[in-house]
Amino acid sequence: MKKHSTLAKWIFNIAFVVIAFIALFPLLSLVFSSFLPSSELMRKGITFSVNWSELSIRNYTYIFTQAPSYWAWYGNSLIISGLTIVLSLFFSSMIGYALAVYKFKGRNFIFLLVLVIIMIPFEVLMLPLYQLMINLRLINTYTGIMLPLIIAPTTVFFFRQYAMGLPTELMDSARIDGCTEYGIYFKIMAPLMLPSFSAMAILQGLNSWNNFLWPLLVVRSNDLFTLPIGLATLLTPYGNNYDILIAGAVMTVVPIIILFVFFQRYFVAGLTSGSVKG
Missing domain, CATH: 1.10.3720.10 (MetI-like)
Known part of the structure; x- marks a missing residue:
């Protein structure tokens, strides 16, 4: 019984982690895309499939200094x-x-x-x-x-x-x-x-x-x-x-x-x- 209880607990924990990731995926995508230039966003949209060299903090620098x-x-x-x-x-x-x-x-x-x-x-x-x-x-x-x-x-x-x-x-x-x-x-x-x-x-x-x-x-x-x-x-x-x-x-x-x-x-x-x- 103890082994079955432990297995069920692990299954529930994994399921909740998956559900949490699905719920947070739009937010994570938004955060990731906020480091991309406008040209990259217009070309590919909000996606994780990007050139990592394109990532920068230019958008946030602009907000804090020029907006x-x-x-x-x-x-x-x-x-x-x-x-x-x-x-x-x-x-x-x-x-x-x-x-x-x-x-x-x-x-x-x-x-x-x-x-x-x-x-x-x-x-x-x-x-x-x-x-x-x-x-x-x-x-x-x-x-x-x-x-x-x-x-x-x-x-x-x-x-x-x-x-x-x-x-x-x-x-x-x-x-x-x-x-x-x-x-x-x-x-x-x-x-x-x-x-x-x-x-x-x-x-x-x-x-x-x-x-x-x-x-x-x-x-x-x-x-x-x-x-x-x-x-x-x-x-x-x-x-x-x-x-x-x-x-x-x-x-x-x-x-x-x-x-x-x-x-x-x-x-x-x-x-x-x-x-x-x-």
Whole structure:
């Protein structure tokens, strides 16, 4: 039995390594191609079959020394994604927590609205949201880009499901000790929800960082371009800078990897704990 168990373990490990390589193959191809000149990319495309003497760091040297617009786009994406993560976690967690632990008139109706909005594609809501941004005079501003993402229905739903598993006895004990409702949340309940905060920080950060369509609608000036929009401007009818585009795309992966490494210890726990009650 022990021999069969060891063999099965090796088979599973090999299978997972193969699956991981298949999943990482597009990223590895992108990284490899970022060291190739534009002529080689146009001739062979993204491939491992190249002349190794053609590999160089010219693309990255150009980005770091002669592409100020790229770093402006990078800064815009960092600011927007960072603020979106912080504000989304703050407001969405409070809404989800309130829907889970407090009983008030209209609670079920509000939760039903959250579920309905989750089922509606964002493309259906874009035009009403765009008109709202015009009325609020938030076109071509950071606020206009972030506002529709701050209170995400999926995030509210997740926090609500997670908060339903929190021990309400702690709330009763805190009230007896004279703690306010805000104190109960920030001092007692929020620390218990740390895994859910970590999971949602990764998902919200990923959504905001990769968001292309909505910023494309509300941004007018090059100074406010985010990375997805800025990189898209490198492809024009007059010339395609594939070498700079691919090297720039590789650099965009770095913040997401850092975000995941920072929160990964709580990521799986947050996803699984929020799926059940108790």
